[in-house]
Amino acid sequence: MDRRKFINLSSLGAAGFTLQGFIPTSLNGLSTTITPIVVATWDAGLAANKAAWEVLGSGGKALDAVEKGVMVTEDEMNCCVGLNGNPDRDGFVTLDASIMDHEFNCGSVAFLERIKHPISVARKVMEKTPHVMLVGQGAQQFAIEQGFKLENGELSKDAKNSYQNWLKNSEYKPVINIERKNATTQLDASKMAPHRLSNGEWNHDTIGMIAMDSMGNLSGSCTTSGAGFKMRGRVGDSPVIGAGLYVDNEVGAVVATGQGEDVIRVAGSSAVVEQMRQGKTPTEACKIVIERIRRIKKEKAKDIQVCFIAINKKGEYGGYSLHKGFNYAVHTPQGNTLHEATFLD
Ligand code: GLY
Numbered sequence: 626m627d628r629r630k631f632i633n634l635s636s637l638g639a640a641g642f643t644l645q646g647f648i649p650t651s652l653n654g655l656s657t658t659i660t661p662i663v664v665a666t667w668d669a670g671l672a673a674n675k676a677a678w679e680v681l682g683s684g685g686k687a688l689d690a691v692e693k694g695v696m697v698t699e700d701e702m703n704c705c706v707g708l709n710g711n712p713d714r715d716g717f718v719t720l721d722a723s724i725m726d727h728e729f730n731c732g733s734v735a736f737l738e739r740i741k742h743p744i745s746v747a748r749k750v751m752e753k754t755p756h757v758m759l760v761g762q763g764a765q766q767f768a769i770e771q772g773f774k775l776e777n778g779e780l781s782k783d784a785k786n787s788y789q790n791w792l793k794n795s796e797y798k799p800v801i802n803i804e805r806k807n808a809t810t811q812l813d814a815s816k817m818a819p820h821r822l823s824n825g826e827w828n829h830d831t832i833g834m835i836a837m838d839s840m841g842n843l844s845g846s847c848t849t850s851g852a853g854f855k856m857r858g859r860v861g862d863s864p865v866i867g868a869g870l871y872v873d874n875e876v877g878a879v880v881a882t883g884q885g886e887d888v889i890r891v892a893g894s895s896a897v898v899e900q901m902r903q904g905k906t907p908t909e910a911c912k913i914v915i916e917r918i919r920r921i922k923k924e925k926a927k928d929i930q931v932c933f934i935a936i937n938k939k940g941e942y943g944g945y946s947l948h949k950g951f952n953y954a955v956h957t958p959q960g961n962t963l964h965e966a967t968f969l970d
Pocket residue numbers: 829830831849850851852860861862863881882883884885886
């Protein structure tokens with residue numbers, strides 16, 4: 626793990642410490658430069674990080690970065706986050722998203738239909754309402770009031786094919802690592818076939834992003850079309866603050882991806898933050914909570930994937946997953962790179 630914070634003597638002058646636009650802050654006579662970092666889940670995190678870095682690299686706020694970053698993924702045609710995602714079993718795409726800043730401000734939307742950028746609606750919930758979460762028609766009504774366009778609700782070509790194919794058997798099965806590019810592009814009918822199996826379990830498609838800006842403030846975002854072919858009304862972990870996403874600016878930021886029900890069960894992201902508060906590194910903290918999920922699920926753990934990424938106040942980062950195959954993208958001043966997460970088994 627990298628140490629991302631370095632301290633320089635203020636006598637050399639603040640301007641001398643500005644690295645790639647990063648802002649020096651004064652601390653007890655020392656000039657401290659905090660190096661920004663953004664970490665996002667899966668391959669899609671690379672493109673998302675690039676957009677986030679346009680904000681962070683010019684001294685912008687982590688909150689703006691994590692919104693702008695995941696908006697890229699919400700727009701992608703060949704990715705199942707956003708309106709291009711798989712529908713529920715009744716044929717409707719329903720979206721969940723959440724956002725949280727460095728002052729415990731947070732907002733989320735769930736079961737939201739026909740709105741292109743749920744992450745931005747979540748931010749409006751945070752900033753414009755006295756509430757944390759809006760769902761369903763109420764969330765959509767609020768979005769329209771806030772100026773968001775109501776889209777036509779048609780499925781994307783890939784999603785339509787997947788849904789037609791799924792309808793043949795109407796069965797459910799989680800698809801481990803479906804968020805990876807090599808899985809998410811396999812949306813044609815023939816390749817979806819192995820993904821459709823037993824009852825009661827689902828596919829899922831999520832991007833999560835956590836960032837620290839040059840002021841040392843943390844924020845996070847998470848957005849998803851949720852489990853493909855889910856029951857109508859199903860909401861996963863992504864919009865549940867403490868489960869899919871949690872930020873404590875004194876400690877760290879965490880976001881989850883994978884089987885939402887099993888992240889909610891353990892208040893996953895909050896649990897990882899609490900481990901970091903006890904002194905664990907981001908990777909150790911993620912691992913402890915993954916092990917907890919494994920203990921709870923017993924033999925059923927083999928059918929699901931759950932993954933966390935985390936950063937702490939020192940700018941150290943890590944990720945951990947239940948099974949092999951989870952990756953995440955990390956953008957620092959040194960570049961934007963994809964990392965394979967360590968895993969339990
Ligand atoms: N982790 C996303 C979901 O289960 O909906």
